Amino acid sequence: MINEEDEPAVMRWWSILSLTLVVGFVVRLVTVWMFTGHPPVTAKGLRNQRPLKTLIVLGSGGHTAEILHIVEKMNFKNYSPRCYIAAVTDNHSLAKAKRLEEEKAGDDSKQCRYYRIYRSREVGQSYITSIGTTLFAMVHAFYLAFSIQPDLIICNGPGTCLPVCIAGLVLKVLGVRWVVMVYVESIARVRKLSLTGLLFYKLHLMDQFYVQWPKLQQNFPRAQYVGRLM
């Protein structure tokens, strides 16, 4: 026998629970957005003592060349261990990263990890099949981001880094880890951002957004001009 008041009560609890979850998620999302772009404050105070686990997304070709050029100048004592991600179809980037690591870090380079990631869309792929591959790429990106749990993601496009950065945002929102996200727009972009860059900029997704031309900085004032890096 069913008590007439039971069912509505259960329903009420369910709706309160799900409403709380939704509100909680939205509040958390807004909080993350508010803190994005602010320096991460460590428990010990402002000075960061701990090296950061750094995830570097290699975008292939010229993108890889640009970002490795930056990595070369980073103080590895602060950014360690380093993980590199490249597209499955990209045959050169990880080898280039490995070479740089061996030259610069020597024995320390053994701590580095190298991953391959499925791309959401290959050049020339049809839009219908790309829905499936995008979903697959997202799942793969989440798997990698959750297993690596980086403190810092550095990327410079193109689309390969998009699922990785979305996964990074989710890590932040769920409170798993505060992932500082850094985007460097390619030197090839003088006045307009690339599609990936524009998306990150508009969504306020990045903690640091660097551009290499003064005109681009004028058009997108929240970006920081860091000079020509190539």
Place this chain on the structure above:
Amino acid sequence: MKTKGMVFVTVGSTLFDALVEAVCQPECLATLRKLGYTSLMIQLGKGNFIPGKSVGEAENIDIEYFTYKPNVAEYINSAALVISHAGSGSVFETLRAQRPLVVVVNTLLMDNHQSELADELAERKFLYTASPETLVDTLRTMRLDTLVPYQSTEPSALAGTLDQFLGFSPA
């Protein structure tokens, strides 16, 4: 006549036959020869146009070519002049090697952010720009000695900014 040596022509890994065709026209070869260049090395990329040997012989200029090599540093370093497509990889590799550079913009490409880059760099006198149609004119009128040596900002500027943001003390 003073000889200056080799001209390296590259379309990177792209398809840009118009550039190779423009360079291999008798008028262009004659202009290059007049400027003192003695040979051409061409990276054809995905192009279908193969330059004929006889064109070069007629203008007394050696023409050699290959389809693609991942590392063209040796060609760039030994070139007296580089004629390149507007891809940022080839452009900055040449500029960093401090070689005189003429960038030929592919006018057939839609949404051409590459030409923005070439124009910006030309405005700063790091290189000359041309289209396949204006290449000969550009070669005739360019003054390579007025080009400014390319200098990048050290990437350590970015590394410093990032260190500061993350609260690391400066190295």
